Amino acid sequence: MKIFETTLRDGEQAAFIHLKPRQKADIAVSLEAMGVDIIDAGFPVASTLDWEGAYAIADATNKVQLSVLARHIPEDIKAAYSAVKHQIDRSRLTTWVMPYELYTRYANDTNIYKRVIDSSREAVSYGRDIFPAVQYYLVYSGNRDRNFLRELACEVADAGARCIAIADSQSTLNPDSLASLVSFIKENLPTGIDISIHCHNNMGLALANTVAAIKAGANQVEATIGGMGDAGGNTALEQILAYASYFEKDNPLFECGCRLDSLYKIACEVSKLTGFQFGSNQPFVGPDTFTVETGIHHSLAQNIQNSTFDPKFIGRNIQSTVGRHSGLAGLREKLQEIGVETSSINFHILYSKVMEASEKEGTVSDDTLLRLVKEM
Structure with a gap:
């Protein structure tokens, strides 16, 4: 070809x-x-x-x-x-x-x-x-x-x-x-x-x-x-x-x-x-194409990578964001992504706090997430 x-x-x-x-x-x-x-x-x-x-x-x-x-x-x-x-x-x-x-x-x-x-x-x-x-x-x-x-x-x-x-x-x-x-x-x-x-x-x-x-x-x-x-x-x-x-x-x-x-x-x-703008979720090149918030997509991306297209092939990586669609897997992945030690965190309590924050903010920023971790 x-x-x-x-x-x-x-x-x-x-x-x-x-x-x-x-x-x-x-x-x-x-x-x-x-x-x-x-x-x-x-x-x-x-x-x-x-x-x-x-x-x-x-x-x-x-x-x-x-x-x-x-x-x-x-x-x-x-x-x-x-x-x-x-x-x-x-x-x-x-x-x-x-x-x-x-x-x-x-x-x-x-x-x-x-x-x-x-x-x-x-x-x-x-x-x-x-x-x-x-x-x-x-x-x-x-x-x-x-x-x-x-x-x-x-x-x-x-x-x-x-x-x-x-x-x-x-x-x-x-x-x-x-x-x-x-x-x-x-x-x-x-x-x-x-x-x-x-x-x-x-x-x-x-x-x-x-x-x-x-x-x-x-x-x-x-x-x-x-x-x-x-x-x-x-x-x-x-x-x-x-x-x-x-x-x-x-x-x-x-x-x-x-x-x-x-x-x-x-x-x-x-x-x-x-100045040509790609659609937010345009396949492969959109700015948010590999940004994941939904809980099921976090866990699937971690557990069955070999049966899905790996974004690394085109020079990209899966990025995590936290909001009301997130699950525990996504929350844990996001904390690891921003360099937070997670071994001592009670994720069920943190998850409840994140859900409360998401009702106000929608997507929870890294700064907010770090603040919630420090308050625990």
Whole structure:
């Protein structure tokens, strides 16, 4: 499973996110150290800052593969090339043609399918003349005729594309329909063509869809830190990596070279630089995801750790907090966490005092807890 990391391009398309070239370079260095296979360096023709961002990413990294996005227009492709030409040996062009057959103004154009195919072939052929590799996006895949998508995929592969990306741009596919589409397209492609999966998360299905696509034959995943991206965002990098390491650790389809232990640190770096806030209990990266108050979760975390996902794998730890949902196990764990000797404490009495305090404070602070211990 190859990881195509697109935080610095598709992730940055989230509203209010604007990274400077130097910031993109810094994040790219961290992603390269983490072990992602490909970094999406951006859409150079979009603006001067986008061009400078792609250039800075190429300049700051050493070995990771780079992708630059361009429409099928030659000027776009030239701009993409100019941004990474100093690292062209490890760069790829990623291009696409819009799904013009879906546009109302082309409803009566009997040649529109041929025009999309011809433009796509020309873009891929032109890109192959100046880039070592080309990836082609089947954009809006969930909205288009699957027979045409298969024909288009075969045509661009014949023109030289080495990777076909199936993009569920509008979140209109579910795991079954996406898996079926992957299999349908893959069975007619030449051997050796990668299939990438690019899922948006408007319906909350990005992880499930990505997993289904890999099992159906896709071998490249496009993802962003924290699921950043426009509207509902993208497949979250940490979620697919955690899924692979926990549920599919013995499945060769999900093998990848990413180091999970640095993931949370990178997520915090991205959040700090962008101002993008993860949900409080967002899986793996939320600030309170591994904070436990409920008594049963305290005891279960202690007693059956081997059958649950260990947060240490992504550089985190379970944190305890005390409140009216807590039990004795959580209270004891919290005292040990803040350095209190517990051997002489009557926990049943302390627990009663904590419950009284929680009725006033809700969550009982460390200072309050220490005061209650001293008063016993």
